[in-house]
Amino acid sequence: MKRLFLAVFLTAGMLKADFFNISGGYGVEQQIIGGYVKGSKGKNYFGKKSVDFNNDPYTGYFGLKNKTHPYFWIKLTHKIPFVPNFKFRYIKYETTGHSNYIASNVTVFGKVSINTILTDADTYMSIDAYEGTAFYCINTPIGKSELGLGADYWRGTFRIYDNVTKEYKINYTGSLILPYLYGSINTVKLHGFSFVGIAKVAKIGDKHHYDFSGGIKYSINLKNIIEPFVKIGYKYKEAYYTDSNDNTTKLSYKGAFLEIGAKF
Numbered sequence: 001m002k003r004l005f006l007a008v009f010l011t012a013g014m015l016k017a018d019f020f021n022i023s024g025g026y027g028v029e030q031q032i033i034g035g036y037v038k039g040s041k042g043k044n045y046f047g048k049k050s051v052d053f054n055n056d057p058y059t060g061y062f063g064l065k066n067k068t069h070p071y072f073w074i075k076l077t078h079k080i081p082f083v084p085n086f087k088f089r090y091i092k093y094e095t096t097g098h099s100n101y102i103a104s105n106v107t108v109f110g111k112v113s114i115n116t117i118l119t120d121a122d123t124y125m126s127i128d129a130y131e132g133t134a135f136y137c138i139n140t141p142i143g144k145s146e147l148g149l150g151a152d153y154w155r156g157t158f159r160i161y162d163n164v165t166k167e168y169k170i171n172y173t174g175s176l177i178l179p180y181l182y183g184s185i186n187t188v189k190l191h192g193f194s195f196v197g198i199a200k201v202a203k204i205g206d207k208h209h210y211d212f213s214g215g216i217k218y219s220i221n222l223k224n225i226i227e228p229f230v231k232i233g234y235k236y237k238e239a240y241y242t243d244s245n246d247n248t249t250k251l252s253y254k255g256a257f258l259e260i261g262a263k264f
Contacts, residue, residue: 020078023263029235030255031093032066038248042103042114046125046251053101062123062160063097068255077137084134084148093127093253107247108158112172120163127156133182133200143187143194150200152178152209178202178209178239192218196231211237215257227263232256 036045042058049061071091078085102118135148153175160170180200187195193216200211215233222228238252 020076021263022074022076023261024072024074025229025231025259025261026070026072027231027257027259027261028068028070029091029257030066030068031095031253032255033064033095034252034254035238035250036248037106037108037250038246039106039113040246042105044103044106044114048097051101053103057117058103058105060101060103060117061099062102062125063099064095064123064125065097066255067093067095069094071257073131084136085146087131087133087135087150089129089131089133091129093125093129095125097123099123102160107245108170108172109156109174109176109249110241110243110247111174112158112170114160114169116169118160118162118164118169121169122161122163124159124161125157127154129154135182135184140185143185145186146182146184148182150180150182152180152200152211154178180209180211186217189219192220194219196233206240206242208240209238211235213257219263225264229261229263231259231261 033047036043042060045061046064047061047066048063051059051061053060069092071089073087073089075087076085099121100119102114102121104114104117107113130153131150133148133150135146138145138147155175157173158170159168159172161167162169180202182200184198185196195214196217197214198212200209202209213233213235215231217229217231219227219229234254234256236252236254238250240250242248
């Protein structure tokens with residue numbers, strides 16, 4: 001993915017014309033995992049959690065670790081009337097863990113169930129996230145805004161290996177589409193510095209998807225040919241799902257990010 005990003009980004013920069021702009025960024029992002037899966041009786045936290053299963057046998061944890069992973073994005077803006085601009089972003093969420101107590105009677109992602117208590121298990125979760133956003137640009141007195149629609153396509157794998165019975169209790173691979181309303185702001189620069197904020201929001205009934213990030217950006221315009229930048233900030237992402245059987249999944253990631261990029 002990193003090689004693809006570099007190839008597309010450099011080619012786009014060489015082919016740039018006056019009626020459109022290409023920009024892109026590459027960065028690293030903390031992924032502090034949070035949330036839980038909950039059934040009619042049991043509940044398991046995604047991350048490490050101190051639990052007292054002797055007094056509360058219905059609460060456990062997967063023990064998934066916090067990680068830091070790279071990401072990249074590419075954006076095309078143009079001057080063609082009525083045609084939306086487009087942005088693509090990719091990031092991978094991948095982590096492993098270990099748990100000494102996983103509670104039973106829960107369903108993960110509304111797809112697969114844990115029916116027995118596990119007291120020695122290795123866990124693994126991986127999500128390839130592909131975001132596509134169509135948007136329009138709006139100039140405001142405080143800076144440049146973007147408004148549009150998009151979708152986050154997740155291709156994920158979740159595994160639980162029971163070290164006692166030497167078998168996988170869950171070995172699931174599937175996909176999920178998270179649509180969203182999109183908005184962003186890049187304020188007017190002051191001595192090269194500006195504030196950048198992005199929001200992606202969707203809510204349908206009891207289900208929702210939130211993705212918020214904000215940071216400080218420093219950029220330099222080099223003879224109106226290229227504008228390199230560096231950005232630092234913080235991000236929070238949450239997906240929440242529940243069904244009529246009271247099976248609930250709440251998965252969240254938060255953490256700081258650092259990014260470099262350029263606009264042609």
